């Protein structure tokens with residue numbers, strides 16, 4: 001049996017899993033992301049955690065095919081560097097691949113977290129049968145991983161698919177990136193919580209905004225339907241640009257389910273330019289729970 005370790009680095013926690021070649025998670029754990037220490041010290045903690053996972057499972061380095069890492073971007077996957085993720089403030093040009101590789105002497109691959117999750121959906125989830133698809137995560141942020149002709153499309157540095165900063169409606173105001181009306185600024189979980197609170201006139205979590213939506217609060221309903229339409233606009237751009245067979249939607253906001261899916265399907269069926277594109281399948285992700293770590297491990301097996 002061959003094994004890989006998948007590591008999913010987030011702003012608050014690092015998730016790790018020992019995954020076998022069939023995608024089964026054998027051991028997993030989480031450690032808090034400590035941004036008060038140097039990235040090198042945090043990576044040493046990650047290496048330690050990998051060692052204890054291997055020990056718990058009684059798997060030796062000889063049985064390991066490698067280690068896959070999913071990280072927030074921007075990054076430079078070709079050079080194994082995490083460049084400047086907004087939620088990892090002191091992580092600037094960190095050569096994480098070299099630091100993990102030197103410790104274990106195994107192949108190490110780095111991809112942005114949306115690409116890792118797209119790999120999981122291709123390997124074991126909603127896109128097993130698809131060679132051309134986009135995985136879009138709508139969570140605290142918005143990102144996408146793209147598969148074209150059966151291969152993960154990374155771009156020159158591994159940042160392809162960053163659709164969170166596609167402009168969909170400048171009237172919504174200025175995104176921290178500097179542009180007006182980015183999708184992430186309008187439709188991320190964070191954005192929905194913030195604007196929903198403004199509309200309701202009291203502080204609400206994203207979940208509470210969706211509760212009001214389900215209770216048919218008129219103002220919130222109008223607002224959320226507009227958010228769904230903006231997501232539809234972004235998906236039409238994605239379809240027009242990449243001609244995927246399928247779009248897989250994941251992340252916390254996608255959990256609202258049918259109202260979102262029917263709204264974006266209706267928008268796409270009307271506005272995608274190519275008649276075939278109007279019928280692009282839009283389906284929920286299947287692996288949300290472990291997609292990050294399983295996908296990161298999948299990057300390793302996909303090397304062969």
Ligand SMILES: [Zn+2]
Pocket residue numbers: 164165175176177178179182184185
């Ligand atoms: Zn932006």
